[in-house]
Amino acid sequence: MNVEFLNTLASVVANATPLVIASIGETITERAGVINLSLNGSLIVTAMAGFIAARVISFGVDVDAIDMIASAEAGLIGGVVVAMLVGALVALIIALSSIELRLDQVTVGFILTLLMADLAQFLGQEYTRIPGPVVPKWPVPLLQDLPLLGPVFFQQNVLVYLSYVLVIGLWFWLFRTRPGMAHRAIGERPEAAYARGTNVNRLRYVYVVLGGALVGVAGGAYSLHFKPGLSNPPAMQGDGWIALAIVIFGGWHPFRVVVGAWLFAALRAVSSDIQKNGLAVLGQTIEFNFVLLNGLPWLMLIVTLLLVSSGAIERLLLLLPGPVQRRMRSVLRSDPPRAIGTTFEVD
Amino acid sequence: MLLPVLLSLLLAALLVLAVGREPQEVLEKIWQGAFRNTRSFAGVLNFWIPLTLASVGLFVTFRAGLWNIGIEGQILAGAIFASAGALTFDFPPELAPLQLLLQILLGVLGGMVWAGITGALKIWLGVNEIFGGMALNALAGVWGIYLISGPWYPEGGSAQQSRPFLENALYPPLSRDWPVGLLAIVMTAVAMVLVPLIMARTRWGLQLKATGSNPRSALLLGVPTTRVAMSAFLVCGALAGIAGSYRVMFTYGSFRPLVAGGIGFLGLLVVLLSTMKPLWIPLITFVFSAILAGSTRLRVSLQLDSSLAGVLQGTLVLVFILFQGLRQRLEARRGDQAGDVSQASASSQSGLTG
Numbered sequence: 001m002n003v004e005f006l007n008t009l010a011s012v013v014a015n016a017t018p019l020v021i022a023s024i025g026e027t028i029t030e031r032a033g034v035i036n037l038s039l040n041g042s043l044i045v046t047a048m049a050g051f052i053a054a055r056v057i058s059f060g061v062d063v064d065a066i067d068m069i070a071s072a073e074a075g076l077i078g079g080v081v082v083a084m085l086v087g088a089l090v091a092l093i094i095a096l097s098s099i100e101l102r103l104d105q106v107t108v109g110f111i112l113t114l115l116m117a118d119l120a121q122f123l124g125q126e127y128t129r130i131p132g133p134v135v136p137k138w139p140v141p142l143l144q145d146l147p148l149l150g151p152v153f154f155q156q157n158v159l160v161y162l163s164y165v166l167v168i169g170l171w172f173w174l175f176r177t178r179p180g181m182a183h184r185a186i187g188e189r190p191e192a193a194y195a196r197g198t199n200v201n202r203l204r205y206v207y208v209v210l211g212g213a214l215v216g217v218a219g220g221a222y223s224l225h226f227k228p229g230l231s232n233p234p235a236m237q238g239d240g241w242i243a244l245a246i247v248i249f250g251g252w253h254p255f256r257v258v259v260g261a262w263l264f265a266a267l268r269a270v271s272s273d274i275q276k277n278g279l280a281v282l283g284q285t286i287e288f289n290f291v292l293l294n295g296l297p298w299l300m301l302i303v304t305l306l307l308v309s310s311g312a313i314e315r316l317l318l319l320l321p322g323p324v325q326r327r328m329r330s331v332l333r334s335d336p337p338r339a340i341g342t343t344f345e346v347d
Numbered sequence: 348m349l350l351p352v353l354l355s356l357l358l359a360a361l362l363v364l365a366v367g368r369e370p371q372e373v374l375e376k377i378w379q380g381a382f383r384n385t386r387s388f389a390g391v392l393n394f395w396i397p398l399t400l401a402s403v404g405l406f407v408t409f410r411a412g413l414w415n416i417g418i419e420g421q422i423l424a425g426a427i428f429a430s431a432g433a434l435t436f437d438f439p440p441e442l443a444p445l446q447l448l449l450q451i452l453l454g455v456l457g458g459m460v461w462a463g464i465t466g467a468l469k470i471w472l473g474v475n476e477i478f479g480g481m482a483l484n485a486l487a488g489v490w491g492i493y494l495i496s497g498p499w500y501p502e503g504g505s506a507q508q509s510r511p512f513l514e515n516a517l518y519p520p521l522s523r524d525w526p527v528g529l530l531a532i533v534m535t536a537v538a539m540v541l542v543p544l545i546m547a548r549t550r551w552g553l554q555l556k557a558t559g560s561n562p563r564s565a566l567l568l569g570v571p572t573t574r575v576a577m578s579a580f581l582v583c584g585a586l587a588g589i590a591g592s593y594r595v596m597f598t599y600g601s602f603r604p605l606v607a608g609g610i611g612f613l614g615l616l617v618v619l620l621s622t623m624k625p626l627w628i629p630l631i632t633f634v635f636s637a638i639l640a641g642s643t644r645l646r647v648s649l650q651l652d653s654s655l656a657g658v659l660q661g662t663l664v665l666v667f668i669l670f671q672g673l674r675q676r677l678e679a680r681r682g683d684q685a686g687d688v689s690q691a692s693a694s695s696q697s698g699l700t701g
Contacts, residue, residue: 037477093665101672104416106477107619111668114612115661121363121654230653241481248478289497295489297483301476309473 007267009152013160016258016265018043018221018236023250023257024170025214029091031174031252032207033187033339034098037109039215040240042090043115046083046219048120048127051230053261054079054223055132061147062145063126072133076224078135083220084213090116091212092205099201102343113240121232129232135159135225159221163258166214175330183207187337190344200344218243242301249304251313251334260304264297271296310336351670355663362658368649371411376648377641387640389527393598394610394636395629396531397422397590401614402621402628403542404586409618410546411579412559417465418481418611420487421458421553421584423493423604425591427458427491430509430602431594433516434499443515447530450516451592459581461487467582470573484611491604499602508603528597531589533662544626555579587611609657613639616664622671635660 022043029036036042058075059065090112097103097322135157143154153164173180182203190200219236227235242264250257271293279286307313317325317332375424376480401418409416415421432450465483468474494509495501501510518528546552557565558575566572594606613635621627642656 096446097672101669101676103668103672108665110414110416111616111619111661111665114616114657115665118654118657118661119362122652122658123366123656125652126366220549238481238485241478245478248475287472291493291496292489294492298485298489301482302468302479305474306472307476308466330386 003151006148006151008108008273008323010155010264012262012269013152014156015226015268016261017160017163017230018218018226019239019243019246019261020258021159021166021221022215022218022240023246023261024163024166024254025218026243026247027211027250027252027254027257028170028183028214029208029211030340031187031337032206032211032343033190033337033342034095034208035108035341036091036094036108036208036211036215037106037244038090038094038112038116038240039336040213040238041113041120041242041245042087042101042212043219043222043236043240044214044234045116045120046087047227047234047236048124048219048230049086050079050083050216050220051132051223052124052127053082055127055130058133072136074164075133076135079224080217081221083223084216087208087214087216087219088209091208091215094212095205095208098343099204102345103327105341117234120234124230126230130229133224134228135221157225159217159225162217163201167254167258174254176313179317184337186282186344187339190339190342192342200346204344238297245305248336249308251308251332252337253331253333256331263304264300266301267296274325316322348667351663351667355659355666358666359554359659360653363651363655364501368651372657373645373649373651376645377454377638380641380644382641385524386526389521389525390640390643391636392532394639396528396535397549397593397598397610397633398614398617398636398639399535399539399629399632400586400590400593401611402527402617402632403538403612403625404530404583405618406621406623406625406628407546407555408579409623410559411576412562413469413576413579414477414615415462415465415480415580415583416477416612416615417461417483418583418614419607419609420480420484420611421461421465422591422594422611423484423487423491423588424461425454425458425584425588426595426606427487427494428460428588429454429592430494430499430512430595433512434509434602436516437513438515440515446515446696447518447596449681450596451589454592454596455585455588458584458586458591459652460579460584462584462587463577466577470576488604491602491606495602495604508599510600511601511658512596516596517600518593522596528593531593531597534589538589539625539629542582542586542676546625551575551578566696576658613657613660614662616660620664620667 001237022039022141026036026039054075056075057078058068058070058072060069063122093112094105094108095110098105127337137155137157139156140154140161146154173257182193182198185196186198186200186203194200222236222239223230243261246260246264249260274293275290311334313332314334317328363370363373380387382388401422405415405418429450432446432453436446436449438446440554461483465476465480468479471478496506499509500506504510518531520526521529546555554565554570554575557568558572562572590610591607594608594610595602600604615632617628617635620631638656638659642653645651645653645655663682
């Protein structure tokens with residue numbers, strides 16, 4: 001396998017990272033029966049907060065400063081922590097308004113997604129297009145030397161490794177542990193969970209805030225590595241909606257979610273390659289306006305949702321032999337958590 | 348209503364202080380930007396027209412229980428279709444009204460096509476209208492950028508906008524001191540009175556309401572829910588199309604990809620704030636338009652980003668919705684304490700009959 005191809009795969013895995021982290025966060029939230037529709041605005045506002053925090057810690061408040069007053073690591077850690085806190089706070093508003101005030105989650109989430117995007121633009125205006133600390137690459141010792149897997153998966157940065165841990169960790173949590181079962185139960189049958197002694201609403205707070213914190217990490221991942229700095233319009237504009245769609249395409253299962261995120265990143269890699277090098281099919285160069293390529297992720301969003309709603313993915317199950325079928329059921333199932341978007345009342 | 352307004356103003360003031368400016372000065376500049384003379388007031392109306400049209404359309408889709416987030420793309424599609432007419436037609440002066448009408452109708456068609464796709468995806472193919480709508484917004488945006496970077500690339504210009512439209516392709520302004528399209532004001536006024544009236548008085552309005560509040564039982568009662576939902580999308584798309592056509596045929600006088608400018612999203616906030624009482628819509632849209640028009644000058648006068656307008660509007664709606672939820676909870680709690688026994692017996696009865 002040639003090096004160039006491995007590099008492309010590695011960049012797909014890398015560029016999918018914020019999408020993976022955000023969709024895993026949203027999966028945690030939605031598995032608990034709550035939908036955080038504010039994802040797009042949350043990503044934008046946490047990217048802003050994380051970048052400014054990192055910049056201020058490393059360089060001080062002066063936006064023209066070029067000398068560091070603290071190490072880049074201190075800034076980066078501070079930036080990610082602040083981004084997490086902001087993401088958690090936005091999610092807390094959704095949890096509070098849904099659980100305490102019985103407000104519609106979609107309504108509150110939509111208002112927040114608009115408000116947070118504007119807020120980020122307003123508060124970030126002084127800090128657009130200035131440099132800040134960037135998360136460095138850190139190849140994993142030993143693992144980086146694995147043939148094929150090493151260059152694709154293990155010559156990345158810490159955020160990418162975090163996304164692997166999150167995907168496998170969430171799968172293990174949801175499907176292999178007892179508290180994970182309760183997590184799924186409050187999203188599927190909160191009444192039954194309650195009857196078994198689970199404090200449904202308290203757990204929902206925990207998972208919504210945790211999911212929001214991860215969305216914050218994803219936002220920070222953009223401004224501190226993948227799309228470094230702040231710009232207007234934000235570089236990741238629209239990705240929050242794509243992440244929300246990936247959760248649906250992913251059938252609320254971490255493994256399928258990560259496949260979805262990689263698909264989108266691969267599509268982007270292909271279209272940016274075409275924009276750079278042109279498109280040739282069978283030696284014939286094809287001329288067209290490359291601007292149109294920017295529509296591809298959105299077309300794919302519609303197509304992926306069509307695949308889910310038409311039951312095409314679930315029908316894949318029937319093609320598999322019996323034992324494999326049973327094993328793949330939890331991955332290929334496409335029903336949303338049954339109690340999603342509803343409030344749970346004890347009475 | 349007063350408390351949320353004060354609270355959101357306070358929050359906005361704190362934000363302005365946070366970026367090191369005087370809140371009072373900002374407020375003054377916004378006020379001047381909106382109301383310093385007839386021309387700036389016309390600027391407010393030029394936002395009010397498309398925003399009200401969009402909000403009235405969204406009032407229809409919300410009534411049918413639909414989140415038409417795709418309205419932003421419907422406005423843009425309307426603008427694209429109307430621009431296609433404006434860049435193609437060149438009728439003689441005596442037929443100018445006919446050309447205007449044709450362009451507006453093209454705008455209506457564009458909005459309806461885009462809304463129709465969202466509706467078809469939702470109704471027949473099961474793609475949630477929030478995601479389908481968002482994707483179609485982005486696709487309309489890509490289409491717009493494609494048009495000005497290719498087919499509509501202006502000779503000797505930059506790929507920011509199409510060539511300016513000819514005079515017979517534009518809404519005639521009311522006067523030199525009042526640069527606003529009178530015909531558009533009339534259409535908006537008609538829409539904001541007629542649409543709620545139709546919804547309150549006709550069978551279609553009832554069917555919309557039934558579909559929105561409980562689609563399953565509406566279907567059981569014989570309401571053609573898919574047709575009703577589709578009609579709501581199409582009506583909203585038509586109004587969004589007029590809004591989009593006004594943006595290109597008056598506000599800008601040329602096509603540019605950012606022509607929708609968040610007006611559709613803002614319309615969703617307007618309807619949420621109106622709590623589905625249509626009388627409030629034109630008033631809220633007026634206040635929001637004044638904020639929008641007033642804050643366009645903030646960048647020039649105070650080097651402040653005009654996103655402050657969005658922050659102010661978003662905060663207001665969020666605080667209002669939270670207050671509303673809080674009030675309902677408090678009332679429900681008071682009701683619980685007062686009528687525990689009677690409610691319990693009522694619910695057990697309904698349990699038996701249901």
